[in-house]
Amino acid sequence: MKVCVLAEVAHHRILPVTYELLTRALALASPGEVGALVVSGGVPEEEYEKLGAAGADEIIAYEAPWLERFRPEPYTAALQAMVAEFRPEIVLGGATSTGRTWLPYAAMKMHTGLTADCTELGIEDGSGLLLQTRPAIGGNIMATIKTPHHRPQMATIRPRSTRPATPQAGRRGRLHRREALSAWQQSGMTELSFTPIDETQELSSAERVVVVGRGIKKPENLGMVRELAQLLGAAVGATREVVDRGWLPYSCQIGLSGRTITPELYVGVGVSGAIQHLAGMQTSKRIVAINTDSEAQIFSLADVGIVGDLLEVVPALNARLRTGGAL
Ligand SMILES: Cc1cc2nc3c(=O)[nH]c(=O)nc-3n(C[C@H](O)[C@H](O)[C@H](O)COP(=O)(O)OP(=O)(O)OC[C@H]3O[C@@H](n4cnc5c(N)ncnc54)[C@H](O)[C@@H]3O)c2cc1C
Known part of the structure; x- marks a missing residue:
């Protein structure tokens, strides 16, 4: 062998x-x-x-x-x-x-x-x-x-x-x-209690992930992204900029110093696409990116790129999905 x-x-x-x-x-x-x-x-x-x-x-x-x-x-x-x-x-x-x-x-x-x-x-x-x-x-x-x-x-x-x-x-x-x-x-370990897997492990195995970047600007805007994730049946991930600000827990971080994901669908919301972030998501099957900057690095990987303000695009997507429309 x-x-x-x-x-x-x-x-x-x-x-x-x-x-x-x-x-x-x-x-x-x-x-x-x-x-x-x-x-x-x-x-x-x-x-x-x-x-x-x-x-x-x-x-x-x-x-x-x-x-x-x-x-x-x-x-x-x-x-x-x-x-x-x-x-x-x-x-x-x-x-x-x-x-x-x-x-x-x-x-x-x-x-x-x-x-x-x-x-x-x-x-x-x-x-x-x-x-x-x-x-x-x-x-x-x-x-x-x-x-x-x-x-x-x-x-x-x-x-x-x-x-x-x-x-x-x-x-x-x-x-x-x-x-x-x-x-x-014989083991030096004694089992004191057993805790089942937490939601961050779901992030690693999720088929769909919506990732929040610094473009979200303030944690009060996370609600619309959470709704988008819920409507898509997706888990929520984040860039380091977001977790460093305490807007989401570190366990949500995707990238070189965070988790690696390979979902069927990755939706980046206000994510620039820094190399350290790409290291954790570039094998995603389909990549959708929403960013105001048409030159953002994430667009070089994206299958679908939406150049626009996430504060307008995400609510519009949510409204469409709520009425049974596709992404
Ligand atoms: C050793 C090392 C390890 C690292 N590890 C990681 C890691 O594991 N994961 C990680 O993510 N990063 C990591 N980083 C940090 C990385 O270099 C970037 O700083 C980070 O990924 C950028 O996050 P961001 O895209 O959220 O923020 P930014 O780069 O600031 O991008 C924000 C984006 O939002 C867009 N935007 C702004 N307003 C709007 C709006 N209203 N609507 C739509 N778009 C908007 C902007 O155009 C911009 O492209 C690491 C760095 C180092 C040095």
Whole structure:
């Protein structure tokens, strides 16, 4: 196995970030060289089949009731057992709260390197080493990092920074069920309480997002943007200018130092399109921008650009949507 992705599971379903990791793995490996590790409290058989159909040639599954919620020690024990048996050259995880906890702990245990929060991956000609690219020095440069001497080479990848791999008819993976040893249950962590996902995670997975920029001018104007989002069934995001002013929480920030989104529809309202913002939304499928400045950078990416005052355009759009019209 050349590349193994670490699946994430919630409510007995394999999460979309796993399929994004598969897209990355398929770009790095040849057919037959991709694996997926699934550590969970149990998932239905069809979830494994879907993973195989999306490109995982080998699926290694550890299931136990006590693995239902992530804890670094037992999950790492499973990862180490998988690495010892299947010897992947590369292990990829999501730069999610789980991945950002699991992989550093696992890298330390396996005495190997880890590049966190990569935006690009590649294979170096000749050496075959994994090239792990991520923003560095406050986002001012992109650094490419290699792990020449230790294995596996490990990286976490920003969620939503690529499209998820889609299942293909007739494609199958081989399922390897392995025993989760009860000794792995020993953990320095004690679970005190469990809080379900918050609305900002909905922003990361939203199909439609309306993003507010500084052009909104004052927080009192947010109401019309919230209404637009509601009428479109969209989540609300923001630029750094907006969150720095305290108009929306930091968890809404889209961009280099915020969240990365890949929605079907992105609507930018009073957003200039600075490079650091584009880094978090440029893979959106359809981009609509509203801005008074016809030279605004966001228009270079937009599928639909509306040059106009948002204080007039947004209420007009809302009125149209309220009466059943399309955007
Ligand atoms: C290291 C670093 C990391 C950063 N990370 C991020 C990040 O993660 N996310 C992020 O967003 N930024 C980030 N930034 C900041 C980024 O450089 C920009 O400053 C920011 O994205 C600009 O936000 P904005 O578009 O809301 O504001 P502005 O650039 O001020 O743009 C406001 C826009 O609104 C338009 N406008 C004004 N009035 C109206 C009106 N009435 N109707 C319609 N349009 C109007 C203007 O023409 C203008 O284009 C980062 C910067 C650095 C240095």
